[in-house]
Amino acid sequence: MIFGSFVGGMADWGGRRTFVVLYAILYALSCMTKRKYQTVLKWKEWACILKATFVLLFFIWIYSLKRNSMLSKMKLEINRLPILWHFDAGSIVGWCGDILAL
Amino acid sequence: MLGRLLGGVATSLLFSVFEAWLIRSHNDAKLKNYLGKSFSWAAYGNSIIAIVAGLIANNAASAFPMTKIFNETNMYYGGYLNPFDISLVALVICGFSALTLWEENYGQAGESDNDDESQGKGNNGKWYDGVYQAFFMALRNNEIMLCGIISSLFEGSMYIFVFMWTPALTGGDHDVKLPFGLIFSTFMVCCMVGSSTFSLFMEANFKVETLAVGIFGVASVSMLIVATASNATMKFIAMNFFEVAVGLYWPTMGTMKGSIVPESKRAAIYNLYRIPLNFIVLFSLLTDLSPTTSFTLCGFMLAVATGLQHLLRQKRFAAGGVSLKSNSGVSSKSSADDNDMMTPLKSAGSDKDDSAV
Numbered sequence: 001m002i003f004g005s006f007v008g009g010m011a012d013w014g015g016r017r018t019f020v021v022l023y024a025i026l027y028a029l030s031c032m033t034k035r036k037y038q039t040v041l042k043w044k045e046w047a048c049i050l051k052a053t054f055v056l057l058f059f060i061w062i063y064s065l066k067r068n069s070m071l072s073k074m075k076l077e078i079n080r081l082p083i084l085w086h087f088d089a090g091s092i093v094g095w096c097g098d099i100l101a102l
Numbered sequence: 103m104l105g106r107l108l109g110g111v112a113t114s115l116l117f118s119v120f121e122a123w124l125i126r127s128h129n130d131a132k133l134k135n136y137l138g139k140s141f142s143w144a145a146y147g148n149s150i151i152a153i154v155a156g157l158i159a160n161n162a163a164s165a166f167p168m169t170k171i172f173n174e175t176n177m178y179y180g181g182y183l184n185p186f187d188i189s190l191v192a193l194v195i196c197g198f199s200a201l202t203l204w205e206e207n208y209g210q211a212g213e214s215d216n217d218d219e220s221q222g223k224g225n226n227g228k229w230y231d232g233v234y235q236a237f238f239m240a241l242r243n244n245e246i247m248l249c250g251i252i253s254s255l256f257e258g259s260m261y262i263f264v265f266m267w268t269p270a271l272t273g274g275d276h277d278v279k280l281p282f283g284l285i286f287s288t289f290m291v292c293c294m295v296g297s298s299t300f301s302l303f304m305e306a307n308f309k310v311e312t313l314a315v316g317i318f319g320v321a322s323v324s325m326l327i328v329a330t331a332s333n334a335t336m337k338f339i340a341m342n343f344f345e346v347a348v349g350l351y352w353p354t355m356g357t358m359k360g361s362i363v364p365e366s367k368r369a370a371i372y373n374l375y376r377i378p379l380n381f382i383v384l385f386s387l388l389t390d391l392s393p394t395t396s397f398t399l400c401g402f403m404l405a406v407a408t409g410l411q412h413l414l415r416q417k418r419f420a421a422g423g424v425s426l427k428s429n430s431g432v433s434s435k436s437s438a439d440d441n442d443m444m445t446p447l448k449s450a451g452s453d454k455d456d457s458a459v
Binding site: 017022025030031034 | 236369
């Protein structure tokens with residue numbers, strides 16, 4: 001309830017119409033979760049979700065670094081970093097493998 | 103668990119953002135005098151939609167049984183999932199309509215700052231500044247604080263009523279078969295009567311502050327009758343009176359909050375109002391009170407709300423914050439315009455004067 005109040009409290013800053021749309025999305029997602037009854041996730045499903053979360057957080061972090069101009073100051077172009085390409089491709093292959101194995 | 107978390111956040115947005123958007127839009131369109139009328143129509147329409155939605159959900163749930171989508175998965179469709187799927191469609195339409203038909207509005211820091219959108223954001227501060235400042239504003243300003251406590255007490259009673267009316271009418275006997283759909287529809291019709299009556303009160307130039315004292319008083323007496331009456335018919339009649347009070351409450355409180363809460367922190371303060379409300383509901387659920395105790399508690403809370411509303415009314419009248427033209431129910435001056443009160447807030451990050459609609 002505190003979290004909800006905190007999120008709603010940002011509507012004055014982020015735009016009230018935007019948060020009305022956010023309301024519709026969140027409630028729709030909430031309705032979608034009802035579809036899965038007796039939700040006992042297998043360990044592989046949990047691993048897949050965790051991996052996806054970590055990778056998503058990593059990319060958000062990289063993006064925030066880019067936005068803060070830290071990388072641009074160092075004259076690095078994020079899309080040309082080969083390590084990221086490898087990581088990206090590896091992750092996608094890994095996810096596909098995990099999903100097929102379920 | 104995830105569904106409940108998402109639903110909880112969405113409920114907070116439902117009871118704050120729509121109202122904040124509507125008040126600001128009335129202000130922008132120079133339709134402040136019609137705010138009470140809009141709230142009255144919204145409460146009326148809400149009751150009709152509740153009845154129609156209940157009928158659709160009931161038919162949808164019994165249309166076909168719950169079935170697995172694929173044999174290997176634990177995903178289902180049909181049965182009690184159908185109403186959720188229909189509401190999903192309604193929500194998509196709601197979101198799309200808001201996105202295409204509504205104009206964006208932000209917490210505005212002054213009547214003259216109508217070009218906030220050109221700045222991109224309502225306030226120049228950080229994303230958490232609004233919540234932080236709203237918290238201290240609610241603590242420092244007595245009228246905002248009183249308004250929050252009163253709405254929490256009334257809405258808390260309302261939620262307890264929602265959980266408890268069924269066991270109160272059946273007397274806890276599971277074998278008693280009552281026409282619950284019909285009873286719920288009667289409650290909704292009473293809500294509609296209440297919201298329509300609000301329009302009549304506004305046309306008779308009643309001030310919302312005075313009207314609210316009467317509403318809370320009637321609601322308090324109704325709850326105490328439900329708690330003490332031994333006759334089920336008497337309980338039912340008292341419940342209907344409470345529902346009429348609920349129908350009157352939404353437009354009255356919407357209009358009153360529109361004049362008390364400053365525009366710049368409206369959504370944030372409305373969300374803060376929900377915290378004590380949630381504690382009241384949690385208390386009721388966790389302590390597992392009997393229907394009689396619950397309704398006695400509701401009657402007591404509503405009596406306190408009546409007293410506090412009387413105090414708020416006196417403060418508003420004494421401060422001259424209530425407009426002479428009560429047709430709108432919206433004051434020309436916000437309680438949060440008090441410069442003394444706002445000084446520490448300005449130093450906390452906002453460099454503009456706050457004013458309500």
